[in-house]
Amino acid sequence: MRALCWEGVDSLAVRQVPDPELRNAHDMIVRVRRSATCGADLPLLGGRLPFLAAGDVLGHEFLGEVAEVGPEVRRHRVGDRVVVSAAIACGSCWYCRRGLHSCCDNGGTAPAVTESAWGQPTGGCYGAPRAMGGFAGSHAEYVRVPYADVGAFAVPEPVSDDRAVFAADAAPAGWMGAELGEVRPGDVVAVWGAGAVGQLTAQAAALLGADRVIVIDRHPERLRMAERHAGAETLNYEQTDVPAELRERSGGRGPDVCVEAVGADGSSPTPPSLAQRFAGRRAGPVDDPFAVREAVHACRKGGTVFVSGTFSGFVDTFPLGAVMNKGLTLRSARQHGQRWIPMLLDRMARDELRTEHLATHRLPLEQGAAGYELFRDRADGCVRAVFTPHG
Amino acid sequence: MGDRPRGTGRPFDPAREGRVVRMGRLTGGVLALAAAALGAAARRAVVVPGRGWPRAAGADPRPARWQVVTVDRPAAEVLPGGRWPEPLRRLDGAVEVHLRPAPGGRGTELAARPLGGVASPPGMAAHLVGDDPGLFLRDVLRRVKQLAETGELLRADRSPPDGRVVPG
Numbered sequence: 001m002r003a004l005c006w007e008g009v010d011s012l013a014v015r016q017v018p019d020p021e022l023r024n025a026h027d028m029i030v031r032v033r034r035s036a037t038c039g040a041d042l043p044l045l046g047g048r049l050p051f052l053a054a055g056d057v058l059g060h061e062f063l064g065e066v067a068e069v070g071p072e073v074r075r076h077r078v079g080d081r082v083v084v085s086a087a088i089a090c091g092s093c094w095y096c097r098r099g100l101h102s103c104c105d106n107g108g109t110a111p112a113v114t115e116s117a118w119g120q121p122t123g124g125c126y127g128a129p130r131a132m133g134g135f136a137g138s139h140a141e142y143v144r145v146p147y148a149d150v151g152a153f154a155v156p157e158p159v160s161d162d163r164a165v166f167a168a169d170a171a172p173a174g175w176m177g178a179e180l181g182e183v184r185p186g187d188v189v190a191v192w193g194a195g196a197v198g199q200l201t202a203q204a205a206a207l208l209g210a211d212r213v214i215v216i217d218r219h220p221e222r223l224r225m226a227e228r229h230a231g232a233e234t235l236n237y238e239q240t241d242v243p244a245e246l247r248e249r250s251g252g253r254g255p256d257v258c259v260e261a262v263g264a265d266g267s268s269p270t271p272p273s274l275a276q277r278f279a280g281r282r283a284g285p286v287d288d289p290f291a292v293r294e295a296v297h298a299c300r301k302g303g304t305v306f307v308s309g310t311f312s313g314f315v316d317t318f319p320l321g322a323v324m325n326k327g328l329t330l331r332s333a334r335q336h337g338q339r340w341i342p343m344l345l346d347r348m349a350r351d352e353l354r355t356e357h358l359a360t361h362r363l364p365l366e367q368g369a370a371g372y373e374l375f376r377d378r379a380d381g382c383v384r385a386v387f388t389p390h391g
Numbered sequence: 392m393g394d395r396p397r398g399t400g401r402p403f404d405p406a407r408e409g410r411v412v413r414m415g416r417l418t419g420g421v422l423a424l425a426a427a428a429l430g431a432a433a434r435r436a437v438v439v440p441g442r443g444w445p446r447a448a449g450a451d452p453r454p455a456r457w458q459v460v461t462v463d464r465p466a467a468e469v470l471p472g473g474r475w476p477e478p479l480r481r482l483d484g485a486v487e488v489h490l491r492p493a494p495g496g497r498g499t500e501l502a503a504r505p506l507g508g509v510a511s512p513p514g515m516a517a518h519l520v521g522d523d524p525g526l527f528l529r530d531v532l533r534r535v536k537q538l539a540e541t542g543e544l545l546r547a548d549r550s551p552p553d554g555r556v557v558p559g
Contacts, residue, residue, distance in 0.1 A: 018549060020548060021549070023546040023548065023549075024543050024546055025542075025543055026541075026543070090537075090540060090541045090545075092463070092540045093463050093540050093541075094463040094497055094498065097463070105533075105536065105537075106536075106537045106540060106541050106545060108545075109545055109546065110547075111530075111533055112529070112530065121533075124545075133547070134548055135547065135548055136548045146545060147541075147545075
C-alpha cells in the first residue's frame with residue numbers, strides 16, 4: 001500500500017510499504033478515508049524526538065471503513081464507518097477503567113522507553129516513533145487498529161467525514177481542556193492557541209456554560225475562525241498586552257480557567273535562554289512554554305491552568321512561584337479520546353459541535369509533504385491539512 | 392531489604408502480610424504456588440522449612456531490588472489455577488515472587504526479584520552493558536499483567552525491512 005513516510009528531518013515521501021496485518025485478536029484493519037495533520041507531528045517531522053526511524057508512517061487522527069476484523073472484535077463489522085481515538089488503550093486496566101485512556105498500562109509495546117523518559121509507561125499512539133510504541137500512522141491507505149472494540153467508534157449517519165475525523169483527537173483534546181480545567185457556568189475562560197485544539201476548547205467551554213471565552217493567537221485568519229465558529233472573543237498577542245487585556249476583561253480577577261493549546265512547536269516571542277540551550281545539550285528536547293507561562297501569570301487566584309499542547313521534554317523559566325502563591329491547579333494530559341468520543345459524535349450529529357471548517361486543505365496522500373509544509377508554516381490560512389488516501 | 396512497593400509506605404514483609412512463593416529449581420514451584428493460591432495454605436508455604444524465602448532474603452547481603460507491577464485483577468486471576476503464568480514460568484528457579492492485595496481496591500501487587508542477590512552492575516552501568524536483570528524482570532511482570540488484564544500480549548506492527556534508526 002501507499003503511505004506517507006518520514007525519511008529524515010523535514011523530509012516526507014509517499015512510499016510503498018507492506019500492508020498492515022492483524023497482529024492480535026482484538027485488532028482490525030481500517031481503510032483510511034481521512035487522516036489529518038496535527039501539531040503533535042511537528043516535533044517528529046523536525047526530528048526533535050529521538051528514535052524516529054526512516055520509513056515510519058506519521059498520522060494519528062483518522063476516519064475510515066472497517067476492512068478486516070480480528071476474531072475477538074465484537075462491536076464492528078466490515079464496512080462500518082468508524083473514527084478511531086488517537087490514543088491506543090486496552091480498556092481493561094485501572095487507568096482505562098477511570099477514563100484515563102492515554103495513561104493506559106497496556107497500550108504500548110515499548111513501556112521501558114516512556115518509563116525511562118517520564119517515570120511511568122504511557123499508552124500508545126498511532127504514528128509515534130517505533131521505539132515508543134510500534135504502531136504505524138494513519139497517513140496511509142490502511143491502518144491497523146489494536147483494541148478495536150475500545151478505540152474505534154461508529155460514526156452516526158448524518159455526520160460527514162470532514163466533521164467526524166476531528167473526533168479522533170482534536171475534539172476530545174479540546175473537550176478535555178475545558179472539562180478537566182473544570183469550566184463552570186459563568187466562568188471567564190482564556191485559551192492560548194487558535195489552532196484546531198484551541199478552537200475546539202473554546203467551543204467546549206461555551207457548551208459547558210462559560211460566560212466569556214477569549215482566544216489568543218497571532219494569526220488573524222485563525223482568530224477570525226474562533227470568533228465565527230466558537231463565538232469567542234480574540235486577542236492578537238502581537239498587537240496587544242495579553243495579561244492586561246485579560247485582567248480588564250475579567251473584572252481584574254484574571255480568567256477562571258486558562259487553557260494552553262499551543263504546545264512545544266508554537267513560536268516563542270523570545271529567543272531560547274541560556275538555560276534552555278544548556279539543557280538542550282544535556283538532557284534532550286527542551287520546550288519553550290511561553291504560553292504556559294503567560295497562562296499561569298494571567299490566571300486568577302485559585303483558578304486552573306490546563307496544558308493541552310504537546311510537550312515531550314523539559315522546560316525552564318517555569319513560574320512555579322505563581323502556581324504556589326496564587327493557589328493554582330495545574331493539570332495536563334494527552335487526550336483520553338475513548339472517554340469523550342461517543343458524546344462528541346452525538347453533539348456533532350446534533351450540530352452542536354462543528355469542526356469541518358478546520359480542514360482548510362484537503363489533499364491526496366501524494367501531496368502529503370506539501371500539506372505538512374503548509375500546516376507547519378501556517379501558510380495559506382492552513383489550520384489542518386487532511387489527506388484522502390483513496391481520493 | 393530496603394525496597395518497598397510504591398504506595399504502601401512500608402517494606403515488603405511477606406511473612407507478615409503477603410503470599411510468598413520461592414520456586415524450587417525442579418518441581419517445587421508449581422506445588423508451592425498452588426498452595427499460595429489457596430490463601431491459608433500459602434502462608435504455610437512461606438514457613439515450610441527449607442523452602443527458603445525468609446532465609447534466602449535474610450542471608451543475602453545485597454538482595455536484588457524488587458520489581459513490582461499492580462495488576463487490576465484479583466490474585467486468582469493473576470496466577471490462574473495457582474500456577475505461574477507464562478512468561479514468568481520460564482524463570483522457575485531464578486526468581487522469587489510475592490503478591491498481595493493492592494490498596495484501594497486496585498487489584499493485586501505482583502513482585503519478583505532475582506534469587507541470589509545482585510549479580511549484575513546496577514543502574515546506568517547495567518543499561519550501558521545491556522545486562523540489567525531488573526529491566527528484564529520488569530518486562531516479564533508487565534507481560535504477566537497484560538495477559539491477566541487483556542488476555543493477550545499487544546504486538547507492534549511489523550517494521551518495514553528498510554527501517555533504519557536515525558538520531559533525532
